[in-house]
Amino acid sequence: MARVSRRSLLKVTGTTAAAATTGGLAGILASGRAPAYAQTSTVHWLKWNDFVPAADEHLRKKAIPEAEKALGIKITLETINANDLQARTTAAIQSKSGADLIMAFNSNCQLYAESLADVTALCEAVGPSQGGYYDTMKGNCHDGKNWISVPYCVIPGLIAYRKSWFNAVGATTFPATWEEYRAVGMKLKAAGHPLGQTLGHTFGDAPGFAYPFMWSFGGKEVEADGKTVAINSKETIESVKFMAGFWKDAHDEGGLAWDDSSNNRAFLSGTIAATLNGASIYIESVRRAAQYMTEDGKEMRTDIAHAPMPRGPGGASAFHGSQSTMVMGYSKNQKAAVDFLRWFHTPANFEPWFTSQKGFASGPTKVWETNKMWDEDPVMKPFRTAASVGRVPGYAGRPNQKAAEALTKYIVVDMYAKAVQGMAAEASVSWAEGELKKIYSV
Amino acid sequence: MRIATTRAPRLRLGRALLNQGAKSEEPDMASATTTTTMMRSAMPAGRVHQKAGLLEDERWFAAALLLPTAVLLGLFIAYPFFQGIWLALTDTRVGVPGNFVGLKNFEKVWNDSIFRTAVWNTCWYTFITTIVKLVLGLWLAQLLNRHFKGKAWVRAFILLPFIIPTVLSTFAWKWMFDPTFSVLNWLFWQMGFITKRINWLGEPDLAFFSIIVVNIWRGVPFYAISLLAGLQTISPELQEAAAIDGANAWQRFLHITWPLLLPVTMVVTLFSVIQTFADFQLVYVLTGGGPANATHLFATYAYQIGVGTGLLSEGAAISLAIFPVLFIVVLLQLLYIRRVETR
Numbered sequence: 001m002a003r004v005s006r007r008s009l010l011k012v013t014g015t016t017a018a019a020a021t022t023g024g025l026a027g028i029l030a031s032g033r034a035p036a037y038a039q040t041s042t043v044h045w046l047k048w049n050d051f052v053p054a055a056d057e058h059l060r061k062k063a064i065p066e067a068e069k070a071l072g073i074k075i076t077l078e079t080i081n082a083n084d085l086q087a088r089t090t091a092a093i094q095s096k097s098g099a100d101l102i103m104a105f106n107s108n109c110q111l112y113a114e115s116l117a118d119v120t121a122l123c124e125a126v127g128p129s130q131g132g133y134y135d136t137m138k139g140n141c142h143d144g145k146n147w148i149s150v151p152y153c154v155i156p157g158l159i160a161y162r163k164s165w166f167n168a169v170g171a172t173t174f175p176a177t178w179e180e181y182r183a184v185g186m187k188l189k190a191a192g193h194p195l196g197q198t199l200g201h202t203f204g205d206a207p208g209f210a211y212p213f214m215w216s217f218g219g220k221e222v223e224a225d226g227k228t229v230a231i232n233s234k235e236t237i238e239s240v241k242f243m244a245g246f247w248k249d250a251h252d253e254g255g256l257a258w259d260d261s262s263n264n265r266a267f268l269s270g271t272i273a274a275t276l277n278g279a280s281i282y283i284e285s286v287r288r289a290a291q292y293m294t295e296d297g298k299e300m301r302t303d304i305a306h307a308p309m310p311r312g313p314g315g316a317s318a319f320h321g322s323q324s325t326m327v328m329g330y331s332k333n334q335k336a337a338v339d340f341l342r343w344f345h346t347p348a349n350f351e352p353w354f355t356s357q358k359g360f361a362s363g364p365t366k367v368w369e370t371n372k373m374w375d376e377d378p379v380m381k382p383f384r385t386a387a388s389v390g391r392v393p394g395y396a397g398r399p400n401q402k403a404a405e406a407l408t409k410y411i412v413v414d415m416y417a418k419a420v421q422g423m424a425a426e427a428s429v430s431w432a433e434g435e436l437k438k439i440y441s442v
Numbered sequence: 443m444r445i446a447t448t449r450a451p452r453l454r455l456g457r458a459l460l461n462q463g464a465k466s467e468e469p470d471m472a473s474a475t476t477t478t479t480m481m482r483s484a485m486p487a488g489r490v491h492q493k494a495g496l497l498e499d500e501r502w503f504a505a506a507l508l509l510p511t512a513v514l515l516g517l518f519i520a521y522p523f524f525q526g527i528w529l530a531l532t533d534t535r536v537g538v539p540g541n542f543v544g545l546k547n548f549e550k551v552w553n554d555s556i557f558r559t560a561v562w563n564t565c566w567y568t569f570i571t572t573i574v575k576l577v578l579g580l581w582l583a584q585l586l587n588r589h590f591k592g593k594a595w596v597r598a599f600i601l602l603p604f605i606i607p608t609v610l611s612t613f614a615w616k617w618m619f620d621p622t623f624s625v626l627n628w629l630f631w632q633m634g635f636i637t638k639r640i641n642w643l644g645e646p647d648l649a650f651f652s653i654i655v656v657n658i659w660r661g662v663p664f665y666a667i668s669l670l671a672g673l674q675t676i677s678p679e680l681q682e683a684a685a686i687d688g689a690n691a692w693q694r695f696l697h698i699t700w701p702l703l704l705p706v707t708m709v710v711t712l713f714s715v716i717q718t719f720a721d722f723q724l725v726y727v728l729t730g731g732g733p734a735n736a737t738h739l740f741a742t743y744a745y746q747i748g749v750g751t752g753l754l755s756e757g758a759a760i761s762l763a764i765f766p767v768l769f770i771v772v773l774l775q776l777l778y779i780r781r782v783e784t785r
Contacts, residue, residue: 086749090536200733408750409750417733421734442550
C-alpha cells in the first residue's frame with residue numbers, strides 16, 4: 001500500500017493551492033485589470049430591463065440577429081435591474097473591463113465623461129438627418145464640446161389621471177395651473193382619491209416631479225454660468241411653501257415612502273386619481289385590460305387620460321427621463337460598437353423598436369413625432385410631442401458632473417421632502433443652498 | 443502497519459489501540475523520529491527530499507500552513523482596506539485617477555449635514571437594536587433551553603429569519619410597510635386600532651423605527667441560538683445546588699447563568715455590533731436612505747456617494763469613518779474577553 005501521510009498530503013496540496021492562488025490572482029493584480037472574457041469581435045451591450053418587455057424581446061429576437069448578419073459581428077445583450085446599472089458601470093470603469101456599450105439614464109453619462117469614447121461623429125450623422133435631437137438629449141449627452149453618449153430615447157413624463165373622478169369634482173378639462181390643480185386635488189382628496197406623487201429617494205419619479213415643479217415657479221439651482229448657486233431665491237421659497245400646503249391638501253401622504261413603481265400600483269388599484277409618470281400605467285391597463293376595472297365595472301383604460309404638468313408663475317416645465325448609450329473608453333471593440341449603434345439608429349432599423357414601445361419611449365430626434373405609430377391610440381397622443389418641452393438638472397447652467405452629483409444626492413427632492421415634513425420653507429431652501437454650494441465650490 | 447504519529451497526548455489512547463503491533467506503548471519523541479525516518483525513506487530522492495527537510499522545521503511548516511489563509515486575508519481584506527485608505531486620501535472620481543489631497547475628504551465629510559445624520563443614525567441603530575436583540579435573544583434562549591415537545595422543530599424554525607437571504611425577507615417587509623397596501627395597516631384597521639393609514643416608511647421617525655424592527659427580527663435568532671449553545675454548557679448541577687440552597691429563579695439567573703454565559707454573550711454581541719454598524723441591505727431595500735436622508739447609515743450613504751455619485755474618494759472616507767468607532771468597540775470587548783479567559 002502506498003503511504004500517503006498527513007504531512008506529505010498537506011505539503012503537496014498546500015503548495016499547489018498556494019501557487020494557484022498567488023500566481024493567478026497576482027497576475028491579475030499585476031496587470032491591473034480583470035480577466036478578459038469577451039474581447040473578440042463580440043460587442044457586449046449592457047442595459048436595464050426595459051419597462052416595456054416587448055422592446056427587449058424585439059432586440060433579442062429580431063434586431064440583434066439582423067445586425068449580426070448585416071455587420072458580421074457578434075452582439076451580446078445583457079439586461080439588468082435598473083437600480084444595479086450604476087454599480088455595474090462604476091465597477092466596469094474602475095476595472096477597465098466589462099461591457100463595450102452601457103446604457104446611461106438621464107445625465108449619468110456626465111459622471112463618467114472621462115471614461116467614454118467620443119461619439120461626436122456618429123451623433124452628428126444621426127441627429128441632423130432625423131430632424132435634430134431634442135434639447136433634453138443634447139443637454140444630457142453633450143459635454144459642451146463633444147457628444148459623450150449616443151441618445152437612445154426620451155421617456156416623457158405626463159400626468160395620468162382618471163377622467164371620471166376629475167369630472168365628478170367639476171374639472172372637465174385638466175387644470176392648467178398649479179393653483180387650479182391644487183383646488184381640484186383638494187376636492188379629489190376629500191372624495192377619497194388624492195393625487196399621488198413620490199418625494200422619496202427614487203431615481204425616476206421623484207426628481208421628475210421635484211425639478212420641473214421648482215423650474216415652473218422660476219426657481220433654479222445655479223445661474224447660467226453653471227457655478228453660482230442661485231437656489232435660495234424668492235421663487236424657490238415660494239415653490240417650497242406651495243408644495244408643503246399642496247401635499248397636505250391634495251396628495252396621498254404615503255408618497256414620501258414611494259419608490260418608482262408605487263404610484264403605478266396605487267393608480268391601478270384605484271387609490272389615487274392622478275400621478276406624474278411615464279406611460280407605463282396606461283400601457284399596463286391596456287395590456288391586462290380585464291384585470292384593472294373602475295368601481296362601476298368598466299375597464300380602467302377607458303377612464304385614463306394624459307396631460308402635461310400644470311404651469312406655474314415661471315411657465316410650463318418638464319424633466320423627462322432619457323436613455324443614452326455610452327461607448328466605453330476601455331473597450332477594444334469601439335469600432336464594432338459604434339457600427340452597431342449606427343446600424344440601430346438608422347430609421348429602418350430603429351422604427352420596429354420604436355413601434356414596440358407603443359409610445360412609452362419617444363425617439364431621441366424630432367422626426368419620430370411624425371411616425372404613424374402615434375395614430376394607433378388617441379390616449380397616447382399627448383406623448384407624441386411631450387419631449388419638446390423640457391429641461392435637465394443643472395439649469396440654468398449646463399448639466400455637467402456637478403449637476404449630476406446634486407441629482408444623485410437628491411438635494412432638490414429632499415428640499416421639498418423636508419418642507420413637507422414640517423421644516424420651514426426658508427430653512428429647507430437654505431439647507432439645499434448649503435449642499436449645492438459644497439458641490440459647486442470644489 | 444504504522445501510522446504517522448503526533449505528540450498530542452489526547453491521541454495517545456487511540457493510537458495505543460491502533461498500534462497493537464507496536465512495541466512501545468509510549469511513542470513520544472523516539473517514535474516520532476522513527477516515523478519521520480520511514481516517511482523520508484519512502485519519498486523519492488532529490489528536490490522533494492530537500493523540501494521535505496525544509497518542512498521538517500516547524501517554523502517553515504507553520505508558515506506553509508498559514509500561507510493560504512494569509513494570502514486570502516491579504517488579498518480580500520488587507521488589500522482592499524489599504525486601497526480604501528489610499529482612496530480616501532485622494533480626490534479619485536470614477537474613471538479619473540486622483541491626486542493625493544491629504545485629509546480634505548474627511549474635512550468635507552465632517553461638515554456634511556447628511557453625514558452627521560448618518561453617524562447619529564448608525565449609532566442609535568446599533569445601540570437600540572443590540573440591546574433589544576440581546577434581551578430578546580437571551581429570553582428566547584432560556585425558553586428554548588427547557589424540555590418540551592417538538593423542541594428540535596421550534597429551534598430550527600427560530601433560525602428562519604437568519605437563514606433567509608436578507609434582501610428577500612426585507613422585500614417582504616417592504617410590502618408589509620407599503621404605504622398603500624400594508625398588511626399591518628389592514629390588520630390594525632380591522633382590529634380597530636387605527637382610523638387612518640400609518641405611513642411606516644414615509645415619516646422620518648417611523649421609518650427609523652421600521653428599520654430597527656426589521657433588524658431586530660433578523661438578528662434575534664443569531665443571539666438566541668448562540669446563547670442557547672452557551673446555556674447548554676452550563677452544568678445543571680449548579681442550578682440544582684443553588685435551588686436547594688434556596689435561590690429563586692431570578693437569583694439563579696443573576697448569580698449563575700449570567701456570569702457563566704458572559705464570555706459567549708460578549709462574543710455574540712461583538713459580532714452583532716460589527717454587523718449592525720456596517721448594515722447596508724436592509725436600509726437600501728426599505729428606504730434607500732430616505733425620506734430626506736432620515737434613515738441613512740454609514741454604508742448606504744457611502745454607497746450613494748461612492749457608486750451613485752461616482753465620488754469614490756469621498757465614499758471611501760465615509761466608510762472609513764466607521765473604522766475608529768468599531769476599532770474601539772472591538773478593542774474593549776476583546777480586552778474584556780481576554781480578562782475573563784485568563785481569570
